[in-house]
Amino acid sequence: MKTRRIAAAVLFTLLPATVSLPAWSQQDDAITVQARARFKEGVEAFDKGKYEEARLAFLQAYALKKHPSVLLNLAQSSAKSNHPLDAAKYFQQFLKEATSASPQQRKDAETGLAEVRQKxxxxxxxxxxxxxxxxxxxxxxxxxxxxxxxxxxxxxxxxxxxxxxxxxxxxxxxxxxxLGMPAAPAAVAPITAPPPSTEPTGEATEPALGPTPPADHGPSKRTNLLVPPKNMTPVYIGLGAAGFGAVSAIVFGLFKADAQDKADVVANQIRTAAAQRNIPAQGVCNSASAPAEFATACKTLVDNNDKVDTNAAIANVSLAVMGAGLVFAGAWYLTAPKRGASAPQTARAPQPPIVTPWAGWNTGGVSVAGQF
Structure with missing residues (x-):
């Protein structure tokens, strides 16, 4: 931004009118003169690198005369004097209100806004x-x-x-x-169709011609998944690991929260002390020119942040252990061999028929015996 070019434009627009004005306008002229004087002081201070003095002068000028160019200079001096939040507000106000600003002025405001938002x-x-x-x-x-x-x-x-x-x-x-956003709708469980009816229909069926092999009841027997498995030891191991993970996650989660609270307190103390000494709080712990009294507080802040990261990592690992233990115990309980289950029986092969001759008084023949 060309400060002197903007200053000249503003001074021109603030010049008092030469025509005769009513009595109430004379008071406006006096205000304009004061605003022009404050603006000139701000330009001189800005050119000398005295950005805080420039900010105060532009602030007084804008309070007297709401002019877009004064507002833009106020935003620039606020950014230079380490008031990024005020600078962001003034830059946004300029972009909204200065509808007649030149393209270069709008570009300067947009660039300045992007820079202060990095802080x-x-x-x-x-x-x-x-x-x-x-x-x-x-x-x-x-x-x-x-x-x-x-x-x-x-x-x-x-x-x-x-x-x-x-x-x-x-x-x-x-x-x-x-804030105040509606919760996601609950999922609706799908409706499953009932199994086909096994009741007799009343229609007679023709018997099978020939021998029917005996039914094999072993493999067709359904297994109840809720029946405990024969070996419960893996289930106990999985549940124990899940319990350990849950307790560990809770403990280290509390440690993390405590360290975070301490870190926030120290950070606020550092910002307050920096504000009292009129130095930027951002990066004060990494600055070689920072006062020595900040060293202890900065070291405490770093230690607390390290504890936050360490405790968070341990809590996350503990949650993973808990989940793995529950999955292992549940999978073993459902899929392991169940108690009371017998080995499947295989069908016996039919014996060949036995033909036996026989004889009696005035009679005789053969008999056939076998299993079908």
Missing amino acids: LGRIEVVAPAGTEISLDDQGKVGTMPMEALDVEPGSHTVKSPTQSVTVIAVVGQKVEAR
């Missing part, structure tokens, strides 16, 4: 249309649908009239806050 987090609010949304202690910030909210990194509470949710904003990333 901020964003919250995407998902809620029914018409829902009023408030953020932390700021009160109402909009009504759904609305754009994602630019916020400082850290914990934030998003509220609707009936619900609130807390999210952690991360630098350069977007996190979702879901």
